Amino acid sequence: MFNVIPRETVFFDLFEKAAANAHACTESLVVFLDRFDDLGNRAHRVKDLEHVGDELTHETIERLNKTFITPIDREDIHELAGRIDDILDRIDTAVDRMCLFKVERPIKEAGELARCIERSTALICEMIVMLRGRGTPEELRIRVREVHRLESEADEIEHRALVSLFEGTPDPIHVIKWKNIIEVLESATDKCEDVANVIEGIVLKNA
Amino acid sequence: MFNVIPRETVFFDLFEKAAANAHACTESLVVFLDRFDDLGNRAHRVKDLEHVGDELTHETIERLNKTFITPIDREDIHELAGRIDDILDRIDTAVDRMCLFKVERPIKEAGELARCIERSTALICEMIVMLRGRGTPEELRIRVREVHRLESEADEIEHRALVSLFEGTPDPIHVIKWKNIIEVLESATDKCEDVANVIEGIVLKNA
Amino acid sequence: MFNVIPRETVFFDLFEKAAANAHACTESLVVFLDRFDDLGNRAHRVKDLEHVGDELTHETIERLNKTFITPIDREDIHELAGRIDDILDRIDTAVDRMCLFKVERPIKEAGELARCIERSTALICEMIVMLRGRGTPEELRIRVREVHRLESEADEIEHRALVSLFEGTPDPIHVIKWKNIIEVLESATDKCEDVANVIEGIVLKNA
Numbered sequence: 192m193f194n195v196i197p198r199e200t201v202f203f204d205l206f207e208k209a210a211a212n213a214h215a216c217t218e219s220l221v222v223f224l225d226r227f228d229d230l231g232n233r234a235h236r237v238k239d240l241e242h243v244g245d246e247l248t249h250e251t252i253e254r255l256n257k258t259f260i261t262p263i264d265r266e267d268i269h270e271l272a273g274r275i276d277d278i279l280d281r282i283d284t285a286v287d288r289m290c291l292f293k294v295e296r297p298i299k300e301a302g303e304l305a306r307c308i309e310r311s312t313a314l315i316c317e318m319i320v321m322l323r324g325r326g327t328p329e330e331l332r333i334r335v336r337e338v339h340r341l342e343s344e345a346d347e348i349e350h351r352a353l354v355s356l357f358e359g360t361p362d363p364i365h366v367i368k369w370k371n372i373i374e375v376l377e378s379a380t381d382k383c384e385d386v387a388n389v390i391e392g393i394v395l396k397n398a
Numbered sequence: 399m400f401n402v403i404p405r406e407t408v409f410f411d412l413f414e415k416a417a418a419n420a421h422a423c424t425e426s427l428v429v430f431l432d433r434f435d436d437l438g439n440r441a442h443r444v445k446d447l448e449h450v451g452d453e454l455t456h457e458t459i460e461r462l463n464k465t466f467i468t469p470i471d472r473e474d475i476h477e478l479a480g481r482i483d484d485i486l487d488r489i490d491t492a493v494d495r496m497c498l499f500k501v502e503r504p505i506k507e508a509g510e511l512a513r514c515i516e517r518s519t520a521l522i523c524e525m526i527v528m529l530r531g532r533g534t535p536e537e538l539r540i541r542v543r544e545v546h547r548l549e550s551e552a553d554e555i556e557h558r559a560l561v562s563l564f565e566g567t568p569d570p571i572h573v574i575k576w577k578n579i580i581e582v583l584e585s586a587t588d589k590c591e592d593v594a595n596v597i598e599g600i601v602l603k604n605a
Numbered sequence: 606m607f608n609v610i611p612r613e614t615v616f617f618d619l620f621e622k623a624a625a626n627a628h629a630c631t632e633s634l635v636v637f638l639d640r641f642d643d644l645g646n647r648a649h650r651v652k653d654l655e656h657v658g659d660e661l662t663h664e665t666i667e668r669l670n671k672t673f674i675t676p677i678d679r680e681d682i683h684e685l686a687g688r689i690d691d692i693l694d695r696i697d698t699a700v701d702r703m704c705l706f707k708v709e710r711p712i713k714e715a716g717e718l719a720r721c722i723e724r725s726t727a728l729i730c731e732m733i734v735m736l737r738g739r740g741t742p743e744e745l746r747i748r749v750r751e752v753h754r755l756e757s758e759a760d761e762i763e764h765r766a767l768v769s770l771f772e773g774t775p776d777p778i779h780v781i782k783w784k785n786i787i788e789v790l791e792s793a794t795d796k797c798e799d800v801a802n803v804i805e806g807i808v809l810k811n812a
Binding site for chain 1: 463494495498499500570571574575
Binding site: 288291292293368 | 764767768771775777780781784809
């Protein structure tokens with residue numbers, strides 16, 4: 192007899208793993224910025240989680256290419272996998288830049304942005320299980336709205352960071368470094384928003 | 399009896415409002431740069447129009463989710479709403495940066511770019527009514543081509559701005575600020591080009 | 606009698622021309638950076654090839670709008686044409702910036718990145734003929750993987766470039782210029798990766 196169920200649910204499993212992995216990565220970013228010691232090892236931890244994410248994306252695409260009937264539209268699976276990847280890519284880039292720029296210690300807005308990203312990926316973990324048809328539309332909407340709010344909050348934090356970077360007689364090299372890092376961190380919350388929108392779109396389409 | 403017409407035309411109404419609002423926003427940008435006084439209030443005006451745009455996008459998506467039969471493809475409605483939003487986002491960011499960087503007065507290329515964006519959104523207003531089947535393919539093509547030309551013109555203006563920013567013994571902080579603002583303004587004309595392309599695509603598809 | 610074949614294969618011809626043109630453009634970039642003399646003429650050569658690319662894209666879209674039955678999905682034709690364009694756009698921007706910033710001579714990582722891009726477009730030329738159904742899935746996969754590897758290599762080169770730019774007591778204006786140019790060159794390898802992914806997607810879909 193045909194057994195299509197296992198083949199179908201594997202995508203939900205993979206997405207839940209990818210979301211949990213993205214959240215673990217943002218937690219590592221928060222710790223990286225809070226402690227700001229033992230940078231080599233802490234950066235390594237972020238990089239490792241980014242590689243786990245790459246492998247999960249790769250497995251998702253491989254399975255997609257081998258699966259004839261998918262529980263949600265093929266292009267949505269492709270899109271969602273890619274967008275979750277984008278979050279990890281931004282976090283990895285931010286950590287990378289802090290290491291290679293040899294910054295002395297992070298400006299406080301970097302930590303604030305990390306916390307926004309962390310809360311966003313926590314919400315994404317709660318939303319991703321709704322792909323299985325769990326939860327009410329209202330429960331989904333609340334989370335989407337909260338991810339949007341966090342993105343606005345990140346905008347304001349970036350705003351404050353730029354004001355204080357340019358205040359007084361700024362050191363151009365310091366400005367170049369932190370302007371870059373802050374922009375990368377802020378863009379991570381945009382990527383979280385993209386993921387939330389994609390999940391919302393899939394759930395609504397399949398409702 | 400069924401009355402599907404009102405439900406259908408509402409999307410055209412919303413897009414026309416969104417295009418007119420985008421144009422009003424670019425007009426405010428031109429005034430902001432030309433006068434460069436009373437910055438708080440003038441920036442507020444831009445921000446207000448950006449919020450009106452957000453609400454129009456939101457209303458469009460909400461209606462899309464509740465509408466079974468749409469006059470144009472669902473993904474095109476989604477795409478067009480998002481792309482118009484992008485124009486406003488770029489204008490808002492440019493104004494924001496000028497305020498928070500506390501620039502003394504705008505370099506002349508900023509005003510030139512604002513005028514390119516303004517002319518592009520004026521053309522978008524003329525194109526958007528063609529979604530209703532009005533106008534000839536030639537009238538559409540002329541406007542698409544003109545939006546492309548304005549984008550090339552913006553490229554050249556950005557080019558000139560960068561040359562003059564780096565001329566002589568440049569002040570790095572001045573360069574960082576204006577390079578950023580000019581790039582954001584130039585990208586607004588890219589976003590106008592995207593909108594023109596989406597409209598052209600929809601009209602051709604439904605011709 | 607109906608003759609649909611010529612109409613169909615024209616897209617393959619156009620894509621092969623566009624890929625060959627992109628490769629010629631990256632070769633000109635390599636020469637531009639290696640020789641770094643006669644900049645006006647060498648930059649002109651890159652700009653000319655970019656225009657050829659624009660015309661090929663334009664011709665592809667025009668034909669698409671006039672063709673009822675296409676050998677591959679319409680949106681894939683659109684996507685592929687646009688993504689190849691993006692590579693040329695990045696190369697043109699990089700050359701443009703080097704000219705207008707009046708840089709004295711290129712940092713060595715610029716040439717290394719150019720060579721990554723050149724090897725990627727060579728692989729894209731080999732992959733693009735596979736749209737005609739030539740080659741095995743394994744031959745395709747090897748090339749996709751190599752393009753991905755070149756993108757990682759470009760990441761590392763960018764990394765090294767940034768480290769050396771910020772080393773010692775950096776000149777902020779020098780940093781601003783080269784950070785910008787290096788980022789643009791690195792993004793060209795991302796665009797090559799996008800093209801490789803699109804080609805792979807089309808081949809797999811039509812396998």
